[in-house]
Amino acid sequence: MGCGNSKEHNNNHNNNSNQLNVLDANNNNSYDNNNNNNSNDNNSGMSNSSSQKRSNVYKILMIGDASVGKTSISSRWVDETFGNNYIATIGVDFKVKNVNGDRIQVWDTAGQERYSTITSTYYRGCHGIIVVYDITSRASFDNVKKWLEDIKSYAPDEDQLSLIILGNKSDMEEVRQVQSDDVKTLGEYETMEVSALNGENIEAAFNMIVQSMKQKRSAH
Ligand SMILES: Nc1nc2c(ncn2[C@@H]2O[C@H](COP(=O)(O)OP(=O)(O)O)[C@@H](O)[C@H]2O)c(=O)[nH]1
Numbered sequence: 127m128g129c130g131n132s133k134e135h136n137n138n139h140n141n142n143s144n145q146l147n148v149l150d151a152n153n154n155n156s157y158d159n160n161n162n163n164n165s166n167d168n169n170s171g172m173s174n175s176s177s178q179k180r181s182n183v184y185k186i187l188m189i190g191d192a193s194v195g196k197t198s199i200s201s202r203w204v205d206e207t208f209g210n211n212y213i214a215t216i217g218v219d220f221k222v223k224n225v226n227g228d229r230i231q232v233w234d235t236a237g238q239e240r241y242s243t244i245t246s247t248y249y250r251g252c253h254g255i256i257v258v259y260d261i262t263s264r265a266s267f268d269n270v271k272k273w274l275e276d277i278k279s280y281a282p283d284e285d286q287l288s289l290i291i292l293g294n295k296s297d298m299e300e301v302r303q304v305q306s307d308d309v310k311t312l313g314e315y316e317t318m319e320v321s322a323l324n325g326e327n328i329e330a331a332f333n334m335i336v337q338s339m340k341q342k343r344s345a346h
């Protein structure tokens with residue numbers, strides 16, 4: 127079940143557990159705005175899982191270098207907006223979107239990716255991981271390998287995990303540094319190019335990972 131425990135990344139973190147529900151103060155209203163039938167679930171931070179029907183909750187993590195568009199992708203899918211939020215993000219938090227009665231949590235890192243302080247705490251209990259790179263940044267693509275290694279370390283039971291690799295900013299074709307085919311060199315993964323800006327493939331990408339998570343859950 128879930129994503130493992132195992133080793134810590136480095137030792138200057140300690141940690142986000144007190145910050146887990148701190149995000150952009152401007153953005154408080156966006157949580158769970160797709161949930162219109164569960165009024166006593168206030169959905170801030172981690173404390174509410176006991177009030178949820180566990181079997182209907184899925185946790186997806188957004189992973190990838192800073193500035194690749196993790197937050198933008200999450201906002202595009204959950205809030206159907208782009209660009210006017212998350213001015214300064216600290217800590218980690220999640221948003222929830224209801225999909226046919228399933229509650230999909232999308233956990234977003236907020237700044238830690240710059241300092242390699244994403245640790246096992248963040249990976250714990252996840253069902254899906256979205257690894258994001260930026261098609262206009264070769265470095266962000268090269269680092270996908272590092273993120274995949276992290277997943278191997280922190281999520282030992284990969285069989286139980288749904289994973290998709292997204293190349294974001296497909297709207298910026300003219301400054302592309304990563305060719306569409308390059309992602310195949312990473313191995314056998316589900317991949318897609320998306321744009322949080324114009325929405326291309328965002329719904330398709332989340333549909334794919336949600337379906338995969340549901341299949342894995344129902345298979346055992
Ligand atoms: N052109 C374009 N810019 C994007 C896209 N997604 C994000 N950005 C921009 O890239 C920058 C970083 O996005 P952000 O979501 O904060 O990245 P994060 O650090 O991975 O969360 C911001 O200036 C966004 O407006 C996209 O699909 N297309």
Ligand SMILES: [Mg+2]
Binds near residue numbers: 196198235236
């Ligand atoms: Mg972000």
